[in-house]
Amino acid sequence: MIEKLYDRILHRNPGEREFHQAVWEVLESLGPVFARRPELLDESLVERLCEPERQIIFRVPWSDDSGRTHVNRGFRVEFNSALGPYKGGLRFHPSVNLGIIKFLGFEQTFKNALTGMPIGGGKGGSDFDPKGRSDAEIMRFCQSFMTELYRHLGEYTDIPAGDIGVGSREIGYLFGQYRRITNRWEAGVLTGKGVLWGGSQARAEATGYGLVVFTAEMLKTRGEDLDGKRVVVSGSGNVAIYAMEKARQLGATPIACSDSSGYVVEEKGIDLDLLKQVKLTERARLSEYAERSGARFVSGGRVWEVPCEVALPCATQNELDEDDAVRLVRNGVQAVGEGANMPTTPSGIKVLRDADVLFGPGKAANAGGVATSALEMQQNASRDSWSFEHTEARLTEIMQHIHGLCHTTAERYGRPGDYVAGANIAGFELVEEAMVAQGLI
Ligand code: NDP
Ligand code: 2IT
Numbered sequence: 372m373i374e375k376l377y378d379r380i381l382h383r384n385p386g387e388r389e390f391h392q393a394v395w396e397v398l399e400s401l402g403p404v405f406a407r408r409p410e411l412l413d414e415s416l417v418e419r420l421c422e423p424e425r426q427i428i429f430r431v432p433w434s435d436d437s438g439r440t441h442v443n444r445g446f447r448v449e450f451n452s453a454l455g456p457y458k459g460g461l462r463f464h465p466s467v468n469l470g471i472i473k474f475l476g477f478e479q480t481f482k483n484a485l486t487g488m489p490i491g492g493g494k495g496g497s498d499f500d501p502k503g504r505s506d507a508e509i510m511r512f513c514q515s516f517m518t519e520l521y522r523h524l525g526e527y528t529d530i531p532a533g534d535i536g537v538g539s540r541e542i543g544y545l546f547g548q549y550r551r552i553t554n555r556w557e558a559g560v561l562t563g564k565g566v567l568w569g570g571s572q573a574r575a576e577a578t579g580y581g582l583v584v585f586t587a588e589m590l591k592t593r594g595e596d597l598d599g600k601r602v603v604v605s606g607s608g609n610v611a612i613y614a615m616e617k618a619r620q621l622g623a624t625p626i627a628c629s630d631s632s633g634y635v636v637e638e639k640g641i642d643l644d645l646l647k648q649v650k651l652t653e654r655a656r657l658s659e660y661a662e663r664s665g666a667r668f669v670s671g672g673r674v675w676e677v678p679c680e681v682a683l684p685c686a687t688q689n690e691l692d693e694d695d696a697v698r699l700v701r702n703g704v705q706a707v708g709e710g711a712n713m714p715t716t717p718s719g720i721k722v723l724r725d726a727d728v729l730f731g732p733g734k735a736a737n738a739g740g741v742a743t744s745a746l747e748m749q750q751n752a753s754r755d756s757w758s759f760e761h762t763e764a765r766l767t768e769i770m771q772h773i774h775g776l777c778h779t780t781a782e783r784y785g786r787p788g789d790y791v792a793g794a795n796i797a798g799f800e801l802v803e804e805a806m807v808a809q810g811l812i
Contacts, residue, residue, distance in 0.1 A: 372405065372412065373398050373399070373401065373402060373405070376398065376417050376418070377394065377395055377398055379418070380394055380418075380421050383422075384470070384473070386470065387469065387470030387473060387474075388470060389470050389471050389473075389474040389688055389689075389713070390470045390471075390473040390474040390477065392474065392689075392713065392717065393474040393477050393478055393713060394421055394477060395717075396713075396717065396791070396795070397477075397481065397795045397798075397799065398417065400791060400792045400795035400796055400799075401417075401795065401796065401799060403784045403785070403786075403796075404784070404796055404799065404800070411803065414807065414811075416803055416806065416807070419806065420451065420480070420799075420802065420803075420806075421477070423448045423449060423450045423451075423473065423476060424449050424450065424451060424452060424457075425448075425449040426446075426447075426448050426449070426469070426473075427445075427446065427447040427448070427449070427495075427520075427523055428444065428445070428446055428469065429444070429445045429446075429519040429520070430442060430443075430444070430445070430519075431443040431444065431445045431497055431499065431512065431515050431516050431519070432515060433508070433511045433512045433514075433515045434511065435504075435508050436505055436507060436508055443497045443498055443499040443512070444497060444498050445495070445496075445497045445516050445519060445520065446467070446469060446472045446495050446496055446497065447472075447493065447494075447495035447520060447523055447529070447531070448469075448472045448473055448475075448476040448493060448494055448495065449476075449491075449493045449523070449529055450473075450476035450477060450479065450480050450491070450492040450493050450494070451480040451491050451492045451802060451806075452491035453491060453802055453805035453806045453809060454483065454484055454489060454490060454491050454801065454802060454805050455483070455488070455489035455490040455491045456490065456491055456525075456526070456527055456528055456529055456530055457491050457492065457493030457528070457529040457530070458479070458483055458490035458491060458492065458493060458529075458530050458532075458741060458744065458745070459475065459476060459479040459483070459492055459493040459494040459495070459531070459532070459534075459741070460475075460494060460495075460496075460531065460532045460533050460534030460537065460740075460741075461494075461495045461496045461497075461531045461532070461533065461534055461537045461541075461545075462475070462494070462495075462496035462497075462534040462535045462536060462537065463496055463497050463499045463500075463501050463512075463535070463536030463537050463541070464496070464498070464500070464535050464536050465498055465499075465500040466498070467496045467497060467498045468498065471688070472494050472495060472496055473494075474688070474712075474713065475494035475534070475712055476492055476493050476494035477492070478492075478712050478713065478733065478734050479492035479493065479494055479741070480492025480798075480802060481734050481794070481795065481798030481799065481802065482733070482734040482735070482737070482738045482741060482798065483738075483741055483745075484797075484798045484801035484802050485734065485735055485738055485773050485776060485777070485794060485797060485798050485801070486738050486741060486742040486745060486769055486773065487769070487772060487773075488742060488745035488746075488769075489745070490530075490741065490744075490745050490748075493529055493531075494534075495520070495531055496534065496536075496537075497512075497516060499512055499516075499536075501536045501541075506540075509540065509541065509544065510544045513541055513544035513545050513548065514544060514547075514548040516545070517544075517545045517548035517549055517552070518548065518552065520545075521548070521549050521552050521553060524549065524560050524561075525557070525560060526557055526558075526559030526560050526748070526751070526752075530559065530560060530561065530562060530744075530748065531545075531561055531562075532561065532562040532563045532740075532741070532744050533563045533609070535608070535687065537563075538563070538609060538651075539563060539564070539565055539570070539575065542561055542562075542563045542564055542565075543564070543565060545561060546560075546561050546564060546568070549561065558751040559748050559751040559752060562574065562744035562747045562748060563575075563744065563747075564747070566756070569747075569751055570747060571743060571744075571746055571747035571750055571756070571757070571762055572756070572757060572758060572759040572762045572763075573743060573759050573762040573763045573766060574740075574743045574744065574746075574747055574762075575609065575613065576613040576616070576617075576763075577613075577739045577740045577742070577743035577744075577766055578609065578610045578613065578614075578710060578737050578739050578740030579609070579610045579611065579612065579613025579614035579615070579616065579617060579685070579710060579739075580613055580614075580616075580617040580739060580763065580766060580767075581736075581737065581738065581739015581740065581742065581743075581766055581767075581769070581770045582610070582614050582617075582683060582685070582708050582709075582710045582731075582736050582737055582739065583597070583614055583617035583618050583621065583683075583708070584617070584739070584766075584767050584770040584771065585708060585731050585735065585736040585739075585770050585773065585774050586681060586683070586706055586708035586729075586731060586736065587621060588770070588771060588774035588775075589706055589708070589729040589731055589774065589790070590705070590706055590729065592729075592778070592788070593705075593729070595705065596621070596622070597618060597621040597622055597623040597681065598621070598622035598623065599622060599623070599624075600622075600623045600624070600679075600680040600681050600705075601623070601624055601626050601678070601679040601680055601681070602614075602615065602618045602623045602624065602625045602626065602679060602680075602681045602682075602683060603625075603626060603627045603628075603674055603675070603677045603679040603681070603682050603683070604625060604627070604628045604629075604674075604682075604683045604684075604685050604710075605628065605629045605634075605674050605675075605683070605684045605685055605686045605690055605691070605711075605714070606628065606629060606630065606684075606685040606686030606687070606710075606711065607628045607629065607630050607646060607650050607657050607660075608630075608650065608685070608686070609651075610685040610710040610711065610737065610740070611628055611683075611685035611686070611710065612643065612646060612647060612650065612651065614683050614685055614710050615628065615641055615643055615646075616643055618681070618683075619640070619643070623681065624639075624640045625640060625641045625643075626638055626640060626641065626677065626679065627641070627674055627677040627679070628641060628646070628657070628674065629657065629674040629686065630650075630656060630657040630686075631686075632656060632657065632658065632670065632671070633657065633658065633668055633669050633670040633671050633672060634657070634668070634669050634672055634673075634674040634677070635657055635660060635661045635664075635666040635667065635668050635669075636666060636667045636669070636677050637664065637666040637667070641666070642664050645660060645663060645664055646660055649663070658670070673695060673698075675691060675695035675696075675698055675699055676698060678702035678703065679699075679702065679704060680703065680704060680705045680706070681704070681705065681706050681707075681708070682699055682704050682706075682707045682708075683707070683708050683709075683710050684707070684709055684710060684711050684714035684715060685710030685711050685714075686711055686714065687711055687714065688711065688712060688713045688714060689713065689714065689715075689716050690711065690714045691707075691714050691715045691716065691719050692715075692716045692718065692719050693716060693718040693719050693721075693722055695719060696715070696718075696719040696720075696722035696723050697722055699723075699728075700722060700723065700726040700728060704723075704728055705728065705729060706728065706729040706730075706731070707723055707728055707729070707730050707731070708731040708736045709731060709732055709733035709736050709737060710733070710736065710737050711733060711737070712733045712734075712737065713733055714733065715730075720791065724789070724791075729788075729790075730790060730791065731790050732790055732791045732794050732795075734794050734795075734798060735773050735774070735777050735790060735793075735794040736790075738769075738770070738773055739766050739769065739770050742766060742769045742770075743762065743765075743766050746762060746765055746766070776793070776797050777790045777793030777794045777797055778790070778793060779793075780792075780793040780794075780796050780797040780800075781793030781796075784796055
C-alpha cells in the first residue's frame with residue numbers, strides 16, 4: 372500500500388530526487404501507524420500531505436556592480452498550514468531548484484509540528500549564488516526578490532527566515548524592502564532579524580545550540596554526556612559554528628569543521644573566535660582560518676575521515692553517505708546529530724542504525740532554529756523582547772520536549788531508540804490530527 376502511494380508521488384513529481392527521498396523516509400516510518408489506523412489511508416492524508424498547498428515560482432532580475440543584468444529564479448513553497456502560518460527559511464545557493472525547496476518544505480512541516488509551536492511548514496529561496504558578490508549586489512538581489520515575494524507574506528500567512536546563504540544581512544535587506552513596499556512595520560513577517568529591530572536574542576545561536584542539547588539528551592539515555600568527547604562538524608556556517616560553541620560549553624572539544632573546499636583539523640580544539648571572524652565577519656574561506664590558526668587544512672577531503680565520538684553534519688543534504696558512515700563507525704562514533712536537513716543518505720542511516728549508533732534526524736535535532744523563530748514571533752506579537760538567558764532556557768526546554776516526544780513515540784510503536792521513526796510518527800500524528808479536524812481542504 373505504502374509502495375503504491377509512493378509510486379504515485381514519484382510519477383506526479385518527476386525528477387525531484389530530494390523530494391522523493393524525503394517523502395520515502397517519512398512513509399517508510401508510517402507502516403505501523405496505518406496498521407493501527409487504516410482509516411487514515413481512506414482520507415487521502417498522505418496524498419494531501421505530499422501536495423504543497425501552494426507553489427510560487429518567480430523571476431528575479433537584478434543588476435551587478437558593473438551594470439550587467441542577471442535573471443535568477445525565486446521559489447516559495449507553502450507546504451502545509453494546518454498548525455499555523457507557513458514558516459520556514461529561504462536558501463540562496465546555485466543548487467536550488469523546485470525539488471530541493473519541496474523536500475525542505477515537506478521536512479519543515481513535520482519539524483515545526485514537533486516544536487509544539489503554532490507554525491505550519493514552508494520553504495523558499497533562489498538559485499542565486501551569493502559567493503563573491505558585493506554587499507550592494509546582495510542588497511539589490513534581496514530587494515528584487517522581495518518585490519515579488521512580499522505579496523505572498525504576512526504575519527498570519529507566511530513568515531520566512533534564513534537558511535544556507537541567508538543570514539541577518541539578507542534578512543535586513545529583505546525586511547527593509549518589505550517595509551518600503553507595504554508601508555507597514557510588521558515585525559512578525561520575517562524572523563532572524565537584528566535584535567535592534569525586532570529580532571530575538573539567541574536566534575543566531577539557536578539551531579546549533581539546540582542540536583547539541585538534543586544530542587546530549589540522546590547520550591543521556593545511555594548514561595553518557597558530552598564531557599571530554601571529540602566532536603566533528605561539517606560546514607562552518609551559522610549552524611556549525613554555534614553547534615561547536617555549545618559543544619565546548621558542555622565540555623566537548625570540537626576538533627574539525629569544513630566548507631565546500633575542504634576541512635580543517637585542530638586536535639586542541641577549533642578557535643571559535645577566529646572562526647567567527649573569518650567566516651561570519653570577513654566571509655572568507657576556511658583555508659584562510661587554517662593559515663591564521665596553524666590548523667591543518669585538507670583540501671577537498673571528507674571531514675568524516677577525522678576520528679570522533681560525536682559527528683554533527685551541519686552543511687547540506689546527502690553530505691554523509693554510506694562510506695562516511697562506515698568510516699565513522701570504524702572510528703568509534705557514538706552519536707550523530709543532524710544540524711543540516713537530510714544530510715545523511717538512507718544507506719548511511721542504515722549503517723549507523725545497524726551499528727547501534729545514536730542518530731538524531733534533522734527534523735527533530737535541528738528544530739531549535741525554527742522554534743526560536745516562533746519565540747521571536749511571540750515577542751513581536753506582544754511587542755516584547757526577552758533576555759538571552761530567558762530565550763535560551765525556553766529553547767533548551769523545547770529541545771528536551773522534542774527529544775522526549777520522539778523517544779516515547781518510538782517506544783509506543785515498538786521501536787525503542789529509533790529517533791527516525793519517533794520523529795516521523797510524532798510529526799505526522801500532530802499534522803494529521805489538525806488536518807482531519809479541519810476537514811477536506
Ligand atoms: P550557512 O550558509 O551559514 O552555512 C552553510 C555551510 O555549509 C557553509 O560552510 C557552506 O560552505 C556549507 N555548504 C553549503 N552547501 C554546501 C554544499 N553543497 N557542499 C558543501 N558544503 C556546503 O547555512 P546554515 O548554517 O544556516 O545552514 C546549514 C544547514 O543547516 C542547511 O542544511 C540548513 O538547511 C540547515 N538548517 C539551518 C537552520 C538555520 O536556522 N539557519 C535551521 C535548521 C537547519 P561554503 O561556504 O563553502 O558553501
Ligand atoms: O531549516 C530550518 O528549520 C530553517 N532554516 C529555519 C527556519 C525558520 O523559520 O527559522
